[in-house]
Amino acid sequence: MAPERRGRAVGRRTYLRFAGAATASAMLAGCLDGEDPDDPDDVADDDADPDTDDADTDDDDDPDTEDDDASVTITQGQFASTLDPQDHRETPTDNVILQAYEGLLDREPDGTIREGLATDWEYIDEQEGQVRFEFREDVTFHNGDEMTMDDVAFSILRVVDPDVGIVSPQADQLAGVVDAEPDGENAVVVTSDGVNPMVFGNFASYCQVMQESWVEEAGDEVGQDINGTGPYRLEEFTEDEFARFVVYDDYWGDEVEVEEVVYDAASESSTRVNSLLAGESDVVESVPPQDAPRVEDEDGTRIEAVPSTRVLFMPMRNNVEPFDSLEFRQAMNYAIDLETIIDEILAGFGDPTGQPTLEGYVGYNEEIEPYPYDPDTAEELVEESGYSDAEIELHAPAGRYLGDIEIAQAVSGYIDDLPNVSCELEQREFGSLADEILDGDLDTSPEFFMIGWGNTTFDASQTIIPWFGEGTATQAFVDEEVYGLIDEAQNEADEETREETLRETNEYLNEQAPWVFLNRQYSVYGISDRLDWEARQDEHILAKEMGLQ
C-alpha cells in the first residue's frame, strides 16, 4: 500500500500547538528551578504567533491544510544540543541554528565560497594575516535591531578569545585569528598571528554573527533562544525535541519558498525512514543503505545522495610495533578490498580514498589512486617488515558512521585472512573511544582504530593538521617531514604554491600509509517528492535552499 500524505495522523498545526503546550510545561519546570518565565530571554516562543497558540483554530483533522503545504519537517538522527551557534561542534546543531544564524561568508552546495553577511573580502596584508570584510547594510537581527560592526567583531572574538564570554569549542576552527575590530560603518578588520591562508575558507564555514547586547542580556539562556539575521526566526523550541522556524519578514536576502520549517530528531534510523514513508517527515537524514530501495520504491519519496565532507579511515600509530614499519602499514592497505566493501556494505554510497584529502578540496592530489586489493603483495610486505605473525587489534565504533562496524568487520576479516597477520576487532562505544583519542596524549590512543573526520572548509589542511600536526589532540602519526610540509603550507601566502605543497603532502602521506584509507562517506537523505532540494556536500540541510512542488 503506497502511503499518501495521509500519514499525518495529526494535522501539523495541531502538532505544533500541542508542542507549544509542551513548551509551556517546560517553562513550568524551569520556574521550579528558579528561573523567571517572564524574562523575555528565557524562552523562545514569547512572541509566538497567536494563530498557533490559540486553541480554537481550524479543522485539526485535516492533515493537509493550506499552511501545511509550505511547511517542511526535517528529521535528523540527533537534535541540536544547544542554540548557541558558537558553543558546539556538531553538524546536527548547525543544521538547526543555521536556519536563523548567518556567518560572514557562506558556501554553495558544492563548497564554493559565496557572499554571506559580508559582500566583499580582501587581504590587507597577507604576511601579517590581516584581512578586511565589508558588510551589507540592510541587515537586522530578528529582534529588529540593526547589525553593527561591533556585533561582528564581538562574534569573532567570542569564538577565538576565551576571555570574551565562553570557551568556544570552535576556537580551533578559526585557528590563527587573534583580533577583530570595526573599520568604519560597514567593515571589520580581522588580524591573525601571521600568514593565515585559510582565513576566508574558515570564515565561510564557521563563526555566525550574534548581537553583542542580546548575548550579554541573555546570559546563561543564550543556548535556549535565537536572535539571528537569517531567513527564518525561531518561533518555538523545546529542548531535545523540536524547533520550529517561520519566515523572518525583514530578511535582507531573497524570499524563500518554504514558509515554516520544523526540525526534530529520531535516533533510530528505521523510525526516521518510516516517518518519511508515513508522510510525517519531508526530509530524513542518514538513511541506511539497505533501506534506500524501500524509499526509492515508494510513491512520493526518493533518495538524494551526495558525497559528504566526511572521510573514514583507520589510523595506525607509528610509535608502536608493528605499525612503526612502513611496509607493515602499506601491507594493511593492500590487504583490504575497498571496492567490494563499498559495493556490498555501503550499496555504492561511498568513494574509495588513497589520501587524507577529499576530491574537490584545495590540495587534493588527483594523481593518487587508492591502494589496490593485492593480498599477495600484502603478505610479502608483512614478511619484509619483520613483523610476520603479528597480532593486532582494531578498535572501531558502532553506529557512529554509515556502516562503520560492518566496514570494520570486513577490514579486520581481510587482514586476518593474511596468513602472517592475525587481527581482532574490538567494538567500542564511540564516546569512550573518542575520549582516548582526544585527550591530547598520543600514547593513550588505541594503536589501530577506526574514525571519521568531517572537514567543511574544503581545504586539505583542516584534515592534515589535526591528524599529522605536532602536538594536536588528534595526532596519531609522528613524522618530522610532514611537520615541515605543514609549516611550509601554512606559512605560504601564495595560493598556488601552497596548494602544490598540500598536494605534495598528500602524495607523501599516501606513500607513508599512516592510515588504512577507507571511503568518503555519502550523505544519504530520504526526501518527499514535494520538495526540490539539492543535497549539500557539507551535510547542512537548509530550508532556504528548498523549493516546493
Place this chain on the structure above:
Amino acid sequence: MSLARFVLRRVLQGLFVIWGVITVVFALRFVTPGSPVDAVAPLDASPELRARIAQELGLDQPIYVQYVDYLFGLLQGDMGYSYISGTPAAVRVFARLPATIELAVAATLVALVFSIPLGVISATRRHKPADYAATSFSLVGISTPNFWLGIMLILIVSVNLGLLPTSRRPIGLLPALELLVFQLEVTGVRTWIAHMILPALTLGTYFTALIVRLTRSGMLDELGKSYVRATRAKGLPETLVRYKHVLRNTLIPIVTILGLQLGTLIGGAVITEFVFSWPGLGTLVINAITSRDWTIIQGSLIVIGAGFVIVNTAVDVLYATINPQVIYD
C-alpha cells in the same frame, strides 16, 4: 510493629539505597576513560586552557570535594549543568520524567486490561483451545524483543495501514487534559492516545505475558484449595466463586509484581523510547551517553533509581495494608 514504624523503616531503607545509587553513579565517571573537558574543549586547546575549563567545571577539586559538593547540590535540587548544552541538568531530567511515567503507566494498564482476563480464561478453561492460545501468547510475548516488536508495529500499523502515527509525543497527558477540561478540546487527548498506543503495546507486551502466566498459575493454585470447595458447596454461583474469592486472592502476588514491574518499566523503557522517539528519560540517557554529558547521565540514573525505590517502598506498604496476613517486620 505499627504501620507507621514499618513505613518509617522502609523509607529510611529507601533513602539509604538512593544514597548508594548516587554514590555509584557519581563514581562511574571516574572509572570511565576520558574527561568531561574533552567534550567542551577545542581540539587545539592548550594545557592551560584545558586546566581553566576543568577549573570552571569544578573538576580540579579532589574527588571527595566534588562528591560532597554534588551531594549538597542534590539536596537543593541541583544536579549541575549539562556539559554540552549548559542548561540545568535537573530541569532537563524532570522535564523528561512525565513522558516516561506516562509510558510506564500506560504499558501497565495495557498489561492489566489484557493479562488478567486472559489469565482467568486460561485457568478456567484448562487444556482447552483458549488456554493453549493464552499460554502460546504468553510464551511469544515473553520471548519477543521490544526493539523488534516496536519496529514491526510501526511498519504494519503506521506505514502500511496508516492507522496510527509512527513516533514522537506531540502532547503530554496533562496538557491534553488541560485542553479537554478548560477548552473542551478533545483533539489533545485523542492525539495523546494515538501516539501512546504503539509504544504502550510494545512496552506492555512482555509485562502482559508475564501476568497472564502469573494469573493462570495463581488461579489454578487457588481453585484447588478447600475454601473454594466450601464456597461451591455453599451454593455460590461459579462466577462469584471465581471472581470474588479466587481472583481476589490471586491478585495479592500480582499487585507485588505490578509494583516491581512498574519500577522496572520506568528504567526499562529505554529501548521503546528509542524506537518511538519518545521524549522520556530513556532517550535522554542514550543521547547523554553518546555525547558524554555526565551531569545528565548521573541525574537521569539517580531519578530512575529513586523512582524504583519509591515504587517498591509504596508496594511494600500497600502489600502490607491489603494483605492482613503480612506482619510488619
